[in-house]
Amino acid sequence: MKFFIDTANLEQIKEAQALGVLDGVTTNPSLMAKEGITGQENILKHYVNICSEVTGDVSAEVISTDFEGIIREGEALAALHSQIVVKVPMIKDGIKAIRYFSEKGIKTNCTLVFSAGQALLAAKAGATYVSPFIGRLDDISTDGLNLIDEIRVIYDNYEFDTQILAASVRHTMHILECAKIGADVMTGPLSAITGLLKHPLTDSGLAKFLEDHKKGN
Secondary structure, rough: OOEEOOOOOOOHHHHHHOOOOEEEEEHHHHHHHHHHOOOOHHHHHHHHHHHHHHHEEEEEOOOOOHHOOOOOEEHHHHHHHOEEEEEOOOOOOHHHHHHHHHOOOEEEEEEEEOOHHHHHHHHHHHEEEEEHHHHHHHHHOOOHHHHHHHHHHHHHHHOOOEEEEEEEHHHOOHHHHHHHHOEEEEEEEEHHHHHHOOHHHHHHHHHHHHHHHHHHH
């Protein structure tokens, strides 16, 4: 499973990269705004800065919702850096744009996916990644992990190349369950990734080792 971090915070990206397990980054206008990054020129510059910190794919989202606008923005984003993946919403013109980008060799991430049918359309259009938002489904008392399972079965049935990118991951159990189901990628906050490091028996065991070492010296 690939680990992506979902943020626009360069310090968090650097920390995840330094851990040695980071495979890419996802971000969006909301995350940019959270870091105080506004204005098209600053946003584009920040995408390039993110690419300079990691070696994997960096999802950059379009704002337009019409076909021509998505194409215009997507081509501009893709031209910024070879690591850029154009993040396109799951709408009719978005699917048309994904097909266009696919034929042009531009990588895409179909975002805001909440059903297996949407994921099937994205794969048929040639999306590089499809992003089911499991946390947001959990928020409305729907099983987000079950959606990952349904998509995995469909993609395996027809050998689609589209990678399942589990998005809206909230905590470590989301990561582990997605890994069991077979999601190709997960994207979430730094806290969810570093949370995998923690176990009380590791802490107590290490404390005992250090205590015994100190006694022996």
